[in-house]
Amino acid sequence: MKKIQVWLAATLLAVGMALVAPGPASADSYCGLVWGSLAKADPPLSQARVTNVRTGQHYCFDRVVIDLSGAVAGYNVRYVPQVTQDGSGFGVPLRGQAFLQLTVNSPAYDDNGNSTYNPVDRNELSNVSGYQTFRQAAWAGSFEGYTSLGLGVRARLPFRVFTLEGPDAGSRLVIDVAHFW
Secondary structure, three states: HHHHHHHHHHHHHHHHHHOOOOOOOOOOOOOHHOEEEOOEEEEEOOOOOOEEEEEEEEEEEEEEEEEEEOOOOEEEEEEEOEOOOOOOOOOOOOOOEEEEEEEEOOOOOOOOEEEEEOOOOOOOOOOOOOOOOOOEEEEEEOOOOEEEEEEEEOOOOOOOEEEEEEOOOOOOEEEEOOOOO
16 A cells, blocks of 8 residues: 555656646747848849838838839848948948848949939938837949948848839838847
C-alpha cells in the first residue's frame, strides 16, 4: 500500500509541475513582421518617371513611397555605410545610425531633360520629425536613368520593398522599415 501512495504522490507532483512550469520560449517577431535587413533588388530599367516622394507612419513601421508615372520595373534598396550621389559619388550627409540607399531604375526627368520631380528641399524630402524609425529622407540625384534617395534611420532594422499599381497608369515603390526587430 505504501508503494502505491508513493507512486501516486510522485505522479501528482509531476503533473502539478507540468501545469506551473513555463512553456518553451517563442521568438515571435515584432508585430508579426518577418522581414530581414539584407539588400532587396529587381534589376530591369523602367520607362516610368519619378514624380513624387512621400512618407508616412504606421503602427509597426515607417513608410516611404516613391510615385512613378508608369510601372515600376526595377529597384535596389540596401543598407550602406554612406549614401552616395548619383554621378558624382559624393556622400549624402544623413541623420541616423544606419543608412538605406534607395535606387529606382527610373529617371526623375523626361526625354527632353526636364525634371519630373524636383524636391523643394533636397536635404529634407519629407518632414520625418517625430517618426519612430526615420531620421531623414534626402535626395541623392537622378543620373543615366537611375534615381537615388538616402534614408537615415534610427538603427539597422528590418525592411521590406514592394510595388503597388495606380493611381491611373502610375505605380508606387514602397519601402517599409520596422520600428523594432
